[in-house]
Each structure stands twice: as structure tokens, then as C-alpha cells.
Amino acid sequence: MTREIDCTSPGKADSGRRGLSRNAVREARDFYLCILPWLVGFSGLTLGPMLVSFYYSLCEYNILQPPTWVGLANYVSIFTDDPLFWTALYNTAYYTFFSVPLGVAGSLALALLLNQAVRGVRVFRTIFYMPSIMPAVASSILWIWLFNPQYGLVNRALSLVGIKGPLWLADPVWSKPALILMGLWGVGGGTVIFLAGLQGVPRHLYEAAVVDGATTWQQFLHVTLPMLSPTVFFSFVMGIIGSFQVFTQSYVMTQGGPLNSTLFYVLYLYRVAFEFFQMGYASALAWILFVILVTFTGLQLRLSRRWVYYEGDLRR
Amino acid sequence: MGDLVLSRVMKKFNDNVAVEIDDLEIRKGEFIVLLGPSGCGKTTTLRLIAGLESPTRGEIILDGKVVNALSPKERNVAMVFQDYALYPHMRVYDNIALNLRVDRVPKDEIDRRVHEVARLLNIEHLLSRRPRAMSGGQQQRVALGRAIVRNPRLFLMDEPLSNLDAKLRLTMRSEIKKLHTRLGTTTIYVTHDQEEAMVLADRIVILADGRVLQIGSPEDVYENPRNVFVARFIGSPEMNLADCRVESADGDAWLLGEGLRLKLPADVMTRVAGRGDLPARVVLGVRPRNVKVGRELEDADGAGEVTFFERLGEVNYVHVETGKTGAGMDGPGGASDGGVRDTAGDGAGAGVGADRPGTTVLVARWDEDREARAGEQVEFRLDRAHIHLFDPASGMSLLTCGPRSR
Ligand SMILES: Nc1ncnc2c1ncn2[C@@H]1O[C@H](COP(=O)(O)OP(=O)(O)O)[C@@H](O)[C@H]1O
Ligand SMILES: [Mg+2]
Numbered sequence: 001m002t003r004e005i006d007c008t009s010p011g012k013a014d015s016g017r018r019g020l021s022r023n024a025v026r027e028a029r030d031f032y033l034c035i036l037p038w039l040v041g042f043s044g045l046t047l048g049p050m051l052v053s054f055y056y057s058l059c060e061y062n063i064l065q066p067p068t069w070v071g072l073a074n075y076v077s078i079f080t081d082d083p084l085f086w087t088a089l090y091n092t093a094y095y096t097f098f099s100v101p102l103g104v105a106g107s108l109a110l111a112l113l114l115n116q117a118v119r120g121v122r123v124f125r126t127i128f129y130m131p132s133i134m135p136a137v138a139s140s141i142l143w144i145w146l147f148n149p150q151y152g153l154v155n156r157a158l159s160l161v162g163i164k165g166p167l168w169l170a171d172p173v174w175s176k177p178a179l180i181l182m183g184l185w186g187v188g189g190g191t192v193i194f195l196a197g198l199q200g201v202p203r204h205l206y207e208a209a210v211v212d213g214a215t216t217w218q219q220f221l222h223v224t225l226p227m228l229s230p231t232v233f234f235s236f237v238m239g240i241i242g243s244f245q246v247f248t249q250s251y252v253m254t255q256g257g258p259l260n261s262t263l264f265y266v267l268y269l270y271r272v273a274f275e276f277f278q279m280g281y282a283s284a285l286a287w288i289l290f291v292i293l294v295t296f297t298g299l300q301l302r303l304s305r306r307w308v309y310y311e312g313d314l315r316r
Numbered sequence: 317m318g319d320l321v322l323s324r325v326m327k328k329f330n331d332n333v334a335v336e337i338d339d340l341e342i343r344k345g346e347f348i349v350l351l352g353p354s355g356c357g358k359t360t361t362l363r364l365i366a367g368l369e370s371p372t373r374g375e376i377i378l379d380g381k382v383v384n385a386l387s388p389k390e391r392n393v394a395m396v397f398q399d400y401a402l403y404p405h406m407r408v409y410d411n412i413a414l415n416l417r418v419d420r421v422p423k424d425e426i427d428r429r430v431h432e433v434a435r436l437l438n439i440e441h442l443l444s445r446r447p448r449a450m451s452g453g454q455q456q457r458v459a460l461g462r463a464i465v466r467n468p469r470l471f472l473m474d475e476p477l478s479n480l481d482a483k484l485r486l487t488m489r490s491e492i493k494k495l496h497t498r499l500g501t502t503t504i505y506v507t508h509d510q511e512e513a514m515v516l517a518d519r520i521v522i523l524a525d526g527r528v529l530q531i532g533s534p535e536d537v538y539e540n541p542r543n544v545f546v547a548r549f550i551g552s553p554e555m556n557l558a559d560c561r562v563e564s565a566d567g568d569a570w571l572l573g574e575g576l577r578l579k580l581p582a583d584v585m586t587r588v589a590g591r592g593d594l595p596a597r598v599v600l601g602v603r604p605r606n607v608k609v610g611r612e613l614e615d616a617d618g619a620g621e622v623t624f625f626e627r628l629g630e631v632n633y634v635h636v637e638t639g640k641t642g643a644g645m646d647g648p649g650g651a652s653d654g655g656v657r658d659t660a661g662d663g664a665g666a667g668v669g670a671d672r673p674g675t676t677v678l679v680a681r682w683d684e685d686r687e688a689r690a691g692e693q694v695e696f697r698l699d700r701a702h703i704h705l706f707d708p709a710s711g712m713s714l715l716t717c718g719p720r721s722r
Pocket of ligand 2: 358
């Protein structure tokens with residue numbers, strides 16, 4: 001059988017192994033050969049540990065002794081008997097609720113500015129992107145200084161306009177907002193994605209809008225935003241996943257304090273696992289987070305059909 | 317004064333002049349076609365009129381008011397873009413309605429007007445579709461609808477049919493014409509297709525290198541091209557052009573070309589511009605439909621050999637290589653041969669259709685039922701009433717307007 005016939009009759013390939021031509025067999029073999037490294041990596045380093053952790057989540061396991069099966073006990077006590085779990089969940093949700101929309105809006109606004117044909121715009125793009133390549137630990141230490149109530153740049157700047165800044169990281173009310181603010185420092189990463197999206201918006205659409213009499217704001221509303229909706233959607237999904245896993249800042253800067261006000265979910269999980277050595281309990285926490293994120297992402301996907309426009313999408 | 321006037325308008329893109337129009341007046345209700353090859357500045361001109369581009373100098377005057385500083389909206393123009401530029405995420409309804417919404421027109425009036433336009437364009441059943449889910453022709457209609465719905469003072473269309481297939485193009489062409497008749501809105505239409513221009517235009521503006529070469533009715537630019545460029549651009553197949561020498565004998569003027577010898581009749585001589593003298597060399601132009609070809613003709617102007625028979629179905633054409641006569645052949649072609657050969661090949665570069673020195677290809681309509689054979693010897697005669705003479709150096713026509721009637 002020749003290759004041409006293969007191409008024009010896909011039904012042949014579907015009709016079971018017997019019907020596979022030599023070419024198809026060879027292609028299948030090559031295919032699996034090519035993805036083998038990834039397959040090994042994925043099953044060994046991702047899928048395997050996940051399954052193992054699910055097993056542990058149903059056990060009591062302190063590393064020193066072999067795990068003992070406890071069924072759903074870990075899950076039950078997480079939900080009924082663990083105020084820190086609820087604190088961590090609340091803190092994380094709070095952080096996500098503010099930092100993701102602010103981050104997306106900030107990235108988009110910055111991208112709009114950096115998309116202007118201004119002299120030196122490349123330099124600005126580089127400057128704004130730089131924080132995103134800085135190691136999180138390094139920037140955390142930097143921000144400890146910036147948030148220092150007496151000598152920090154933030155409160156100094158506020159005092160110039162006559163505002164007495166709060167204690168920031170030392171104040172349970174202000175500690176989360178401080179970390180959210182700090183998160184905005186990294187909007188440059190999202191900006192790069194939005195910039196790429198902006199380049200893809202056809203210029204003719206803006207001209208059509210101008211002829212239609214749309215103001216700059218209306219152009220943004222009716223052309224830019226819809227055309228960027230896939231990017232906005234992507235940023236939200238990735239942002240939520242990322243911010244639910246916020247860890248480094250609170251680990252380095254506040255150790256979850258003051259008064260557990262920055263005890264984020266993953267930080268709590270880390271403590272349970274590596275400070276209290278309750279691996280079974282920690283695994284259960286991890287699986288709960290996993291389910292939360294999968295649910296959120298699924299929900300977003302579903303909602304996205306209402307507002308995300310994809311190029312070449314024929315849906316009504 | 318016209319509805320729209322471009323006065324000494326010039327547009328530069330970094331030192332390159334894209335458009336330079338000294339004076340163009342467009343009357344209310346006219347259908348004007350800007351015609352020219354790609355890159356000649358048609359789109360730029362349209363964008364200048366729309367207000368999407370501002371002129372480097374000069375004035376754009378709408379209804380007696382200079383509108384240089386006004387936005388497209390304030391000029392109240394509507395534009396149909398070459399690739400339609402429909403908002404891909406909006407339904408057809410919203411695409412058409414947007415410019416009314418921007419104006420805060422009441423909802424029920426928007427609804428009424430959108431449906432009215434949709435009915436006019438036969439797209440009512442598409443109102444809830446997205447552009448992506450429609451054919452090119454349907455998208456084209458929506459683009460027209462978006463332009464019509466706000467009752468603009470000017471319609472601007474930039475090659476609106478160029479993305480459609482040939483058949484649909486013909487349909488939409490006549491629909492656009494009907495639409496114009498019905499609405500009477502002044503329309504400026506850009507195309508590189510001379511046939512489209514001939515069919516649609518009240519007047520054609522022929523552009524080349526950003527300049528206006530000629531403005532006139534389709535008939536006018538066809539019958540009286542002001543220069544070689546227009547002569548070649550308008551009409552299909554292209555006008556035949558041949559380098560000729562002018563000789564006087566017994567008070568008559570004769571044109572001697574490759575395999576071609578013809579006496580200019582008195583009425584052509586009276587139409588020679590200026591003092592009535594022809595230069596020593598001219599470019600003779602004649603359209604294929606005005607060349608009679610046959611095996612033996614009375615009063616033939618020359619002879620040649622058929623090199624190609626072009627069958628189009630409706631009309632057929634032959635390509636005749638003049639000055640190429642078979643061995644042992646005598647007759648008028650042979651007689652003129654000696655006189656012309658030495659002049660061939662050095663004609664000034666006015667875009668003369670000489671394939672190679674010594675011969676010229678003449679395209680002529682073939683009216684006989686039988687097919688012409690390649691290699692066949694034929695004679696030809698040019699219709700005196702429809703010959704054109706151009707200056708070989710400047711390419712400008714040497715004749716004043718001919719008789720209008722055909
Ligand atoms: N935005 C621009 N920047 C630089 N040159 C341009 C621009 N727009 C058009 N031009 C130039 O102006 C000339 C006319 O272009 P255009 O009006 O698009 O021609 P047409 O529509 O007749 O094909 C071309 O040489 C083109 O390269
Ligand atoms: Mg163009």
C-alpha cells in the first residue's frame with residue numbers, strides 16, 4: 001500500500017491493527033520512540049509521585065515508620081478539626097482574590113503603555129521585565145527592606161505626601177496587602193504575553209472602529225479587549241494556579257506571621273510535611289489543593305465560552 | 317464647487333511622495349472610481365479623504381469646508397475595507413450596530429435601522445452569525461451594511477471585491493451599482509481592475525505614481541486616452557501600439573511602421589493638437605476591436621503572420637506579427653518593409669509594444685467562424701476613426717478629442 005492511499009483513506013488506519021499499513025506501523029513506532037523521554041519523565045517524576053501521594057494521603061506516615069492505613073481520617077480531621085487549614089485557605093483565597101485581577105489588569109495596562117511607538121520603548125520593556133527573572137528569594141529580601149516601617153522606601157515615599165505608613169509585614173491587617181503589592185512588581189512577566197497578543201490585533205480593526213466613531217476607550221472596549229480575551233483568560237488561569245501556590249514570600253519574609261496572617265496554604269502544607277513530618281496529612285492537604293485548582297480551572301473554562309473569543313472559532 | 321474637493325493635496329511617507337493631487341472635484345451623488353496599478357497611491361488617497369491619514373500639505377474640502385483636522389466620524393464618511401475589517405468577535409448585528417451605539421442612538425431605532433439595512437442587503441438571516449462563519453460574499457455585504465447604516469455623506473471603498481472569486485465579483489459589482497443608484501450617496505471606489513472601473517464609474521480617475529493622469533467618463537477615457545499609459549491601462553486586450561515614422565508625400569501624411577503603411581485621412585489630421593504638425597516619429601495606437609484581419613483585404617494597411625490564436629469563446633483574437641511575411645510573398649507588406657526596417661528598434665521608450673526589433677505584434681479581433689492557424693499569412697486594416705497617435709518622447713496624445721459617437 002502506498003503512502004498516498006494512506007493519506008486519503010484515514011478509515012483504513014482506524015480499522016484496527018490488522019488494517020495498519022507498514023507505513024502506519026513505522027510511524028506509530030517512531031512516534032512512541034520520540035515521546036519516550038517525556039513519557040519516562042512524566043510517569044517517573046509526576047504521575048508516580050502523585051499516585052504515591054494519594055496513597056499516603058490515606059495513611060498515617062511520619063517517614064521513620066512505614067505508613068499505616070487510616071482511610072479518610074486525614075481528610076476528615078482537616079475539614080472538621082483543623083483551624084489552621086481554614087486560616088491558610090482563607091489567607092490564600094484573599095491573596096488570590098486581589099493579586100490575580102490586579103496582576104492581570106496591571107500587566108495589560110503596562111502592555112498597552114509599552115505598545116506605544118515611543119522612543120526607547122525597548123529599554124522600558126526590558127526594565128519592566130527584569131523583576132520577573134529575579135529569584136523569588138532575592139526579591140523577597142529586597143522587599144523586606146522596602147517594607148521596613150522606619151527606613152523602608154515605601155513608608156518614606158508615603159511620608160513625603162504626609163501619610164504615615166503602616167507597619168506592613170509586622171501588622172496582621174497589612175501583611176497580606178503588602179505581599180499583594182509586592183506581587184505587582186512582577187507584572188512584567190504577564191506584560192510580555194499581552195504585548196505579543198497586542199501585536200496580533202489587526203490594525204484594520206482599529207481603523208474600522210475609528211471610522212465608526214469609537215473613542216480610544218471604546219476602541220479598547222470593543223477591539224483590544226475582545227481580541228486579547230484568550231490572553232486575559234490564560235493569564236487568569238495561570239495566575240490563579242500560581243497564586244494558590246504562593247510560598248516563597250511568606251516563607252522568607254514573614255514565616256507565616258504575624259498571627260498566621262500570611263500562613264498560606266502551601267506554607268502550611270510545607271510545615272506539616274517537613275516540620276511536623278506528617279506526610280500522610282500533608283499529602284491529603286496537597287490533594288485538596290489539587291481538587292480546588294482543577295475545579296477552579298474547569299469552572300473558568302466553562303465560563304470562558306461566554307467571553308473568550310478565539311481566532312478561527314466557528315462557535316456561535 | 318463639488319461635494320468633495322482635493323486641492324493641491326500631497327502626502328509623503330518619509331520623503332517618498334505617495335500621492336500628489338492638484339485638483340480633484342467630486343460632485344454630489346457621483347460614483348467615482350480611483351483606478352491604477354498597485355502602489356500608485358489609491359489607498360492612500362482614500363485614507364486621506366477618510367481622515368485616517370493627514371496630508372503633508374493641501375486641503376481636503378467637504379461641502380465647502382476644509383476638513384483636514386476633522387476625524388473620520390466628524391467628516392461623516394463610511395469606509396469598506398479591502399479585507400472587510402469586521403469585528404470578528406461580534407455578531408453581524410453588533411457589527412452593523414456598533415457605530416450607532418457609539419453615537420448613543422436609542423435601542424429601538426438601532427434595531428429598526430439594522431434590520432432595514434439587513435433587508436436591503438439580504439442578510440437578515442445572518443444577523444446572529446459571527447463573521448468567521450460566513451462566506452466572503454456575505455462578509456462583504458455585512459461590511460457594506462456597516463457603512464450604509466449610518467447614512468454617511470461619503471462612501472469610501474477600497475478594492476471591496478478583490479477578495480471574492482470571479483463569479484461573485486460580478487454579482488456584487490452589479491449590486492454595488494444598484495445600491496448606489498438607490499441610495500445616491502457619493503461614492504469613491506478604489507480598484508486596479510479597469511473593467512470594474514468601466515462598469516461602475518460615473519467618472520474614472522486614473523492614477524499612476526501618485527498622480528492623476530486623466531479624469532473622465534468611462535467612455536471618454538476609453539475613446540480618448542490622454543497618454544500611452546491610460547491607453548494601455550484601459551481596455552482589454554490592451555491597445556496595440558506601434559512605432560511609426562511620419563512621411564509626407566503629395567501633401568498627404570503617411571505612417572510607416574513595421575509591416576505597416578497607412579495614409580492618415582484628413583479628419584485625423586485636423587485633430588492633431590497644436591499647429592497641426594506631426595513629429596517625425598509617432599506611436600500609433602489602435603484597439604484590437606478596430607483592426608480588421610483577413611486573408612485578403614481591399615486597402616490593406618499591412619500584412620503579417622498569425623502567431624497565436626486566442627480563443628475566449630465570446631470573442632476571439634489573433635496575434636499577428638507584422639513585418640514578418642512568408643517567403644515568396646509579395647504585396648503591400650513587402651512594399652513597406654524596406655522603408656521601415658531601419659527605424660525599428662530605436663523608438664523612444666514610450667511603452668511601445670514591440671516584441672523584438674524588426675517586428676511588432678498586433679492583436680486583432682478575429683471575426684471569421686473558422687480558427688486562424690499559426691503561421692497563416694493575413695492582411696489587416698485599421699479603422700481610421702479609432703486610431704490614436706502619441707508622442708514617443710512624452711507619451712502624450714497628439715490628437716485632440718475625437719468624435720464622441722461610435
Ligand atoms: N504607511 C505607509 N508608510 C510608508 N509608505 C507607505 C505607507 N502607505 C503607503 N505607502 C507607500 O505609498 C505608495 C502608495 O501606496 P498605496 O496607496 O497603498 O497604493 P495602492 O493602494 O494604489 O496600491 C506605495 O509606494 C506605498 O509603499
Ligand atoms: Mg491599496
